[in-house]
Amino acid sequence: MIAFEHVGKRYGGRFEALANIDFRVQRGEMVFLTGHSGAGKSSLLRLIMRLERPSRGKVRVAGHDIAGLHASQVPFYRRQIGVVFQDHQLLFDRDVFANVALPLEIQGAEPREIARRTRAALDKVGLLHREKALPIELSGGEQQRVGIARAVVNKPSLLLADEPTGNLDPQLSADIMTLFEDFNRIGTTVLIASHDLALIARLRHRVLRLRDGRLVGDQEAT
Amino acid sequence: MSERENAKAARSASPRGARSQRTVMRSRFSAWARHHRAMCLDSAGRLIRTPVASLLTMLAIAIALILPTALWLSLDGARLLDAELDESATLTAYLDSDVDEGEAMRVAEALGASPDVEAVRLITAAEGMAEFQQALGLEDALDRLETNPLPASIVVSPEDASPEAMRSLATQLEAVGGVDEVRLDLAWLERLKRLAELGRRVTLALGVLFGLGVLLVVGNTIRLAVESRRQEIEVVTLIGATHGFVRRPFLYSGAWYGLGGGLLAWVLLALGRQWLSAPATALAESYGASFTMPGLDGAGSATLLVSSTLLGLLGAWMAVSRHLADIRPR
Numbered sequence: 001m002i003a004f005e006h007v008g009k010r011y012g013g014r015f016e017a018l019a020n021i022d023f024r025v026q027r028g029e030m031v032f033l034t035g036h037s038g039a040g041k042s043s044l045l046r047l048i049m050r051l052e053r054p055s056r057g058k059v060r061v062a063g064h065d066i067a068g069l070h071a072s073q074v075p076f077y078r079r080q081i082g083v084v085f086q087d088h089q090l091l092f093d094r095d096v097f098a099n100v101a102l103p104l105e106i107q108g109a110e111p112r113e114i115a116r117r118t119r120a121a122l123d124k125v126g127l128l129h130r131e132k133a134l135p136i137e138l139s140g141g142e143q144q145r146v147g148i149a150r151a152v153v154n155k156p157s158l159l160l161a162d163e164p165t166g167n168l169d170p171q172l173s174a175d176i177m178t179l180f181e182d183f184n185r186i187g188t189t190v191l192i193a194s195h196d197l198a199l200i201a202r203l204r205h206r207v208l209r210l211r212d213g214r215l216v217g218d219q220e221a222t
Numbered sequence: 223m224s225e226r227e228n229a230k231a232a233r234s235a236s237p238r239g240a241r242s243q244r245t246v247m248r249s250r251f252s253a254w255a256r257h258h259r260a261m262c263l264d265s266a267g268r269l270i271r272t273p274v275a276s277l278l279t280m281l282a283i284a285i286a287l288i289l290p291t292a293l294w295l296s297l298d299g300a301r302l303l304d305a306e307l308d309e310s311a312t313l314t315a316y317l318d319s320d321v322d323e324g325e326a327m328r329v330a331e332a333l334g335a336s337p338d339v340e341a342v343r344l345i346t347a348a349e350g351m352a353e354f355q356q357a358l359g360l361e362d363a364l365d366r367l368e369t370n371p372l373p374a375s376i377v378v379s380p381e382d383a384s385p386e387a388m389r390s391l392a393t394q395l396e397a398v399g400g401v402d403e404v405r406l407d408l409a410w411l412e413r414l415k416r417l418a419e420l421g422r423r424v425t426l427a428l429g430v431l432f433g434l435g436v437l438l439v440v441g442n443t444i445r446l447a448v449e450s451r452r453q454e455i456e457v458v459t460l461i462g463a464t465h466g467f468v469r470r471p472f473l474y475s476g477a478w479y480g481l482g483g484g485l486l487a488w489v490l491l492a493l494g495r496q497w498l499s500a501p502a503t504a505l506a507e508s509y510g511a512s513f514t515m516p517g518l519d520g521a522g523s524a525t526l527l528v529s530s531t532l533l534g535l536l537g538a539w540m541a542v543s544r545h546l547a548d549i550r551p552r
Contacts, residue, residue: 049460079462089457106463108253
């Protein structure tokens with residue numbers, strides 16, 4: 001599903017964010033990406049989302065070298081990827097339903113289809129009863145679950161998460177991870193960047209370890 | 223699965239591939255039309271939710287539109303833009319003062335028979351006097367004259383109103399018996415034409431300048447709108463919105479601002495016309511002339527509204543294209 005082939009990324013010619021990254025993630029896998037802050041986790045995710053292009057090497061997603069995508073194809077490529085952000089990136093001027101429905105609106109789905117799938121996604125994260133609420137009225141954990149619902153509402157084949165439990169207490173973090181495992185179980189490839197090592201260790205999935213922009217560990221699922 | 227993959231799957235799975243592809247195209251089109259409708263209403267709603275700010279922007283646009291439009295209208299009113307200006311090009315043949323009315327009529331007929339002459343109009347000495355009195359308002363003074371000092375005259379409209387043709391016609395007419403002198407006011411005509419050309423160019427220059435002003439007003443307003451929705455733009459770009467999708471609401475806002483400004487300009491022009499009409503007509507009447515205040519007709523109103531809407535759209539397009547490039551998701 002994801003293949004990094006000797007990928008390097010430099011910013012401004014000097015700073016080397018990633019160097020010689022080489023790994024593969026199979027379709028349907030669930031993988032954690034760890035490392036201290038600044039190790040290159042976010043840069044790696046940005047490469048997959050094609051917010052950046054690699055300075056060296058190739059990034060392949062679903063078999064395509066995504067550096068070769070034309071600018072006009074990039075939006076369609078991104079629609080296949082669900083992304084969960086640490087700061088959830090919800091829009092505060094509209095309610096929970098509208099936030100979750102956004103990817104479907106962008107794809108131009110039928111209104112009835114939008115309502116059905118949005119409610120299904122909200123139900124999955126246990127927030128169907130809050131669909132009319134504004135994000136500001138929700139707790140941090142609830143906001144993150146809205147963010148997850150938005151990421152999965154269009155059934156992406158790949159789900160990326162950047163520190164999804166960064167601001168949550170251990171119990172909420174565990175709940176969120178369980179949600180990701182549920183999506184993985186129905187076939188979604190999941191890649192989660194996190195530095196919550198205790199939680200990751202408990203979940204026994206494959207772990208990619210980054211240090212100073214280099215891949216220093218690839219621990220198989222146990 | 224993406225729309226494309228969906229479409230591909232539908233095509234390969236179904237033996238009636240063409241039909242299902244057509245269905246996909248139709249549903250895409252209806253989604254596109256739905257988004258247009260939604261953004262059209264949404265951007266109008268945003269304008270209405272901030273009525274004072276929207277009205278001020280529209281007023282700025284209206285003021286920029288009023289000046290060139292008003293200038294255009296006054297030129298039009300003064301018939302300076304009239305293509306029929308040439309029709310007022312005439313020659314006047316003054317007859318010898320001893321020619322009586324009957325002979326004057328015969329001369330007029332003779333002149334009218336020339337192939338270069340389109341029409342003639344005889345002004346007898348008495349008619350000339352009456353016109354003169356009316357034009358100058360000197361009735362009392364002229365009444366004291368015992369004899370009419372004015373000669374009869376014949377106003378000749380030429381077939382060809384070009385200066386060369388008129389000059390040669392004048393020489394030709396001067397040779398006719400009974401004609402004392404032929405006057406052609408080419409200088410006046412040429413001056414008027416130059417004035418009209420000047421007026422046209424000034425109007426055009428002002429139009430371009432103030433049109434640019436409208437672009438800047440709309441552009442600046444849209445720039446602020448883009449800035450205030452920066453986070454939203456970043457988020458929708460991250461989850462796969464096309465440039466068109468992001469641009470659409472702002473383009474509609476620009477078009478609404480333009481249309482609103484155009485309507486406001488139209489209303490202000492109509493009010494101004496109302497306000498100036500009475501004194502202008504009174505002034506014209508005191509000179510014995512009839513005058514109607516020029517106003518925008520149907521075609522003129524449509525031109526004003528369409529061009530103001532297009533200017534708003536263009537201003538928004540420029541602002542959005544310029545600022546979307548700056549906005550890249552973090």
